[in-house]
Amino acid sequence: MTSASPALSVLDLVPVRTDQTTSDALAATRSLARVADGLGYRRYWLAEHHNMPAVAATSPPLLIAMVAAATDRIRVGSGGVMLPNHAPFVVAEQFALLEAAHPGRIDLGIGRAPGTDPVTRYVLRDGASGAQGDPVERFPEYVDDVVTLMGAAGATMSIAGRSHTLRATPRASSVPPVWLLGSSDYSARLAAERGLPYVFAHHFAGKGTAEALALYREGFRPSAACPEPRTFLTLNVAVAPTTEEAERWALPQLLAMLALQTGAPLLPQRLVEEAERVAADVPQAHRGLLGAMRRRWVLGSPAEAATRVRDLAATYGVDEVMVHPVAGAVTGTPAGASPQREASLRLLAEALD
DSSP states (O other), rough: OOSOOEEEEEOOOOBOOOOOHHHHHHHHHHHHHHHHHHHSSSSSEEEEOOOOTTOOOOHHHHHHHHHHHSSSEEEEEEEEGGGGSSSSHHHHHHHHHHHHHHOOOOEEEOSOOSOOHHHHHHHHHHTTTTOOOTTTTTTHHHHHHHHHHSSOOOEEEEEETTEEEESTTTOOOOOOEEEEESSSSSHHHHHHHOOOOOEEOOOHHOHHHHHHHHHHHOOOOOOOSSSSSSOOEEEEEEEEESSSHHHHHHHHHHHHHHHHHHHHOOSBBBHHHHHHHHTTTHHHHHHHHHHHHHHHHHHEEEHHHHHHHHHHHHHHHHEEEEEEEEEOTTTTTOOOOOOHHHHHHHHHHHHOO
């Protein structure tokens, strides 16, 4: 059941603005994570995307190590590792080490999508679906492999009549929880079957959330790690002193998502003033898409945003909401900071307190 005010978490894609280097974007993420940690946010998850001009979240394990070291108590995880891009044993090793370094603070969120364009996907997978089969088709097997390898017992393989034991780390004393992520019903069904926590990408898909969560809850088979269904809601959020300001701050990300949906070139994230100039020339045929996204996102004053978050949490039956702070930056913002994103987290937390 939901509480009056759901717990809050953060999803970060590590955006790179036109006035930033990658180093600047990482500094801004460290600062944002410290703000979330100080405000009592439950989790801080980092995405995996490749070869995108506006996104520096290419390696969740490295980002998790950076953020966990820069914070004190918040859980840090992947939202998510795109498992078909990686060898399961490597993922298990990375997250077993992260858990050993920060016991009880690491989450492993796993996705099935590529997180990139077809050419980059080919390079990431070394062009080999080959004799071993398509890694996307083998996703359920890969999930099982990661879960088993991170455990203290590891896995045993028989080769040429001899047994070989594989462990992600020599002596695991704890294991990070594995979450399945998705934007269709595939991962909902798999998470239910395996008895794993599950998150539907509501912030990205915008529809199908209720259906996916219903499939997950109805088909859930309890496991030792997860005795009952466990999920939360993801939302794109910008909170400002006024609704008008919040919508203005969100404009760079709205234009970026419009480009993604219409096949326009992807660019570094514009500053707010740059976005306002571009928005004035958006074709009439695309303005409906902008309006539809704006209505799905939570953009408003603290009171408006808090009411909307509570209502959505109640609608989907969750007690946790993970916000993707989509506020951009104005001209003159320090390159290593994202004050509007930090303000969104602060204002929302205060309004829901």
